[in-house]
Amino acid sequence: MAASSLKNPPAQQGNALRVIPLGGLGDIGRNMTALEYKGQLLLIDCGVLFPEENHPGVDLILPGFGVIEDRLDDVVGVVLTHGHEDHIGGVPYLLRQRTDIPLIGSKLTLALVSEKFREHQIRGVVKREVTDLERITVGHFDLEFIAVNHSIPDALAVAVRTPAGLLLHTGDFKMDQLPLDDRITDVRSLARLGEEGVDLFLVDSTNAEVPGFTTPERDIAPALERVFSRSKQRVIVACFASHVHRVQQVMDAAAEHGRKVVYVGRSMVRNMGVARDLGYLKVPENTLIDMRDIDKHRPQDVVIISTGSQGEPLSALSRMANREHQVISLKPGDTVVLASSMIPGNENAIYRVINGLTKLGAKVVHKGNAMVHVSGHASAGELLFCYNIVKPRNVMPVHGESRHLIANADLAVATGVPRERTIIAEDGSVVDLQNGRARIVGKVDASYIFVDGSTVGNITESALTDRRILGEEGFISIVTVVNTHTSTITSGPDIHARGFVEGEHVFDSLRPLVVEALENALQEGIDDPYRLQQAVRRRTGKWVNDTHRRRPMIIPVVIQA
Template identity: 65%
Template sequence: MSHTHPELSAPAPLPAGGLRVIPLGGLGEVGRNMTAFEYDGRLLLVDCGVLFPEDHHPGVDLILPDFEPIRDRLDAVEALVLTHGHEDHIGATPYLLRERGDIPLVGSKLTLALLGSKLREHRLKETVHYEVAEGQTITFGPFVLEFVAVNHSIPDALAVVIRTGAGVVLHTGDFKMDQLPLDGRITDLNEFARLGDEGVDLFLTDSTNAEVPGFTTSEKDISPVLERVFAKSDQRIIVACFASHVHRVQQVLDAAVAHGRKVGYVGRSMVRNMAIAQELGYLTVPPGVMVDAKELADLPPHKQVLISTGSQGEPLSALSRIAQRSHSFVHLEEGDTVVLASSLIPGNENAVYRVINGLSRLGANVVHKGNALVHVSGHASAGELLYCYNIVKPRNVMPVHGEIRHMRANADLARATGVQNVVLAEDGVVVDLVDGVAKVTGKVEVGYVFVDGTTIGDISEASMKDRRILGEEGFLSVIVVVDSATGKVVSGPEIHARGFAEDETTFDEIRQPIIDAINAAVADGATDAHQLQQTVRRVVGRWVNRAHRRRPMIIPVVIEA
């Protein structure tokens, strides 16, 4: 929900010739990126990603963007453009395609290949898709799209230019300006400058690193650090990174070859993604270096390297299971080295530190971002963003991709370079570009859509709150049987609890007050079971708060006999 503009109402109809921008996710959080663009009654979607749950989302597997504002207009969607292959940009696509299966998908070769394997996993048919590359132009309805190469922590990322009668929009997707990228594919600043000279009416820019001064470190700077880790280690090395970080995996493969080690992948998504990257030529695997991870254990420890998923401390990932000694075939030995080659996604810190502590307890040497340069960000820092504002010279700027603090920092950078109109929006806040001016014009209701096992969207914020209470405060059920004629308690109160002391006498002092309260309520004219249940809830709630400083979930049951 938007907190920046709480007073906004539903937007008025879009003026003729105007372009409407509706963020459905990704503004105010790092993840579930999705934006709808509306022009001349038609819609274009950019990205459709997931957000991974945090500690305060118990039992949730994934969080999706909210499709509700466009659900009854899915037939007006011309295409879904995917800027790159990260989960927070493509992961929710299968859920969108369940609602309309023939939406054309537009993306680069690697992005569409990664998405294709995801769709097969969801047992969805291959849909219409258009493979594009930098420099290409393609038209869908009233939207003319051009693509620009950008550098990110996954190959084949693209910025998208959206041309309509309302003007030119440049959406960066996730990007940085690494001048020495491992694949030699730099962000095309030449094209950014050319677009700037032509005139960019609305610039949507990645805010994730806007608070970080200077320029993001080059990926190349990690190679010497990995080299030192390999040179120092005389036992097994386990490297955990994102299952899509092709460049990092390439660096580990190169270091392994240089030190005469064999490599195995651990984690289903890692095995799948790297097979795709290798097949398409984005990953170069020297002959003889790869072995099946299970066979790796037959080699002496100083010949082994495992590349694993789980750098974010995900509870079911390979690395978490290794740290808990519950992995089926990887058993950590004292003196093994574990490298966590990724950033900490905000909100995941505790989970990651839990894994680091678990690995350390087993005697591993843990190398992570806090003690070595084993990861660099995939996002442009403040210096790079300033550079972009100066060459693009946009008329209007709308920061995207990031928490509120990141977007505010990005807005300040845009203003510092002289941008007159900066629009700060959050999920659901509608921005219209009319006559060259972008402004907030209203708000549509959007929320979190939780995926829990096979259940999608049926879990409300209220039930999520119930789960948190159950997990943190405990649970009490109170069963009382009353005489239907007299209202007198004839059996009970029987009290069952979870999350409290096991002592049988814990609830003795509240039993009589419950009976007294029911008698008093009956004397006051309370007759139905519901009124008596509310009485029990009040009495027990006050007592447990006073005696235990807790606010558990209380389920009172009054049975009339």
């Protein structure tokens, strides 16, 4: 890796396969793994993480691919396991730097990511479509793709063969035995690879703490049926914009009850259009209508499928809850279904939306009070089953928070994998697979890359801290004009504040203290505006702390006349 980005990992040995997670370990999102062999890099996924409340002004968080920016010419391909945002959302930001990196994935996955290239105006992208059981060679890497079941069609696991050993990456998966699209996880191929000998098994950890087996997708149908049967007005269903299976079930229920369907949210319209065009979504005839025509139909004849199930502030559902949507106004008696899980960190935002919807008179149905969502990830029983059929030599849990990774490692140990061969890695851990043994050998910088509007990577933790202070504590500005030749104050101090204590005379007691601090500094011969500003800042900070027990941002300005 780039010398400037390393924290002294040893040089890669001649026949070692190096594995570096650049995201997805410790968070639910920004999944990305780099594999290196003989100087070539193969990337698996490149997703985004959505910001939390402690990331003010941040739109997206990217994987730590800054570590490979000066080695993009060594990248022989990016394997995309499936089309969820936490696996493909970062691809346009990576390809801005080198547009001809080959993208390898299934038909639906490549179609969804292609829509992003149109938005980002990226052209000349090289795409290689693959199907399950297909085997291709990319540089030094021999790749085989295996069908896995997930909450989006066309998901793939990938087996990577090199002379250093066989690595198997599950991607996100579960083992639904009755999937809506009849495409089950290919257990035969997993067992075959196990017979061949899997040297390193990278396994989805999201549901490792959940006992048993994940509930089949089709089991939410009775709950949807009850919602449609009981609702006398509009039904609004919020789910992920890429959850084709969930949208299909809502679409089928709507058609059965004679309701028209409206997509709301740009990503929902885009993704479902792609899924329909490729045949992954079956839309009953005369069911879909345009949002502009929604008022032409009675409320009891309409179903709205919307984005915003995670409480995103600018999403369609949040706008409805805040009475800010330009077309749709919720009415008492409407039913809103949150047909998704709560991603950790989004709970407060989601409950704010639920409260807003409830205040408007809507009945809110969610996972807490009805079975309107099932997970797309394998639970502990399925993971145990996989370990028993694959029998890996080494295991490295991926995709999850620390507690998920540790729980997944414990499952591997329970099936006979030696504890010392279960790798609890972090983003940036450097893992070498050599002679049948995987070990952490170093660390690289895989920290967050923030996207703020059109700005990528220039938002520092210090800037975020400033934003948090401004948002939580407000700011005070003090403007003073001084004559350093006569050591006098000629104007001010003028004190202004936002987000601080309100009141006409709040700062009456502060002004003489600022004057005193400046006059003392001037009499001591200090004529440097920066040092004078520091004197003002110190005195103001002490006053704020003593008087109000607050920590606003203090911005002193001293102008020399």
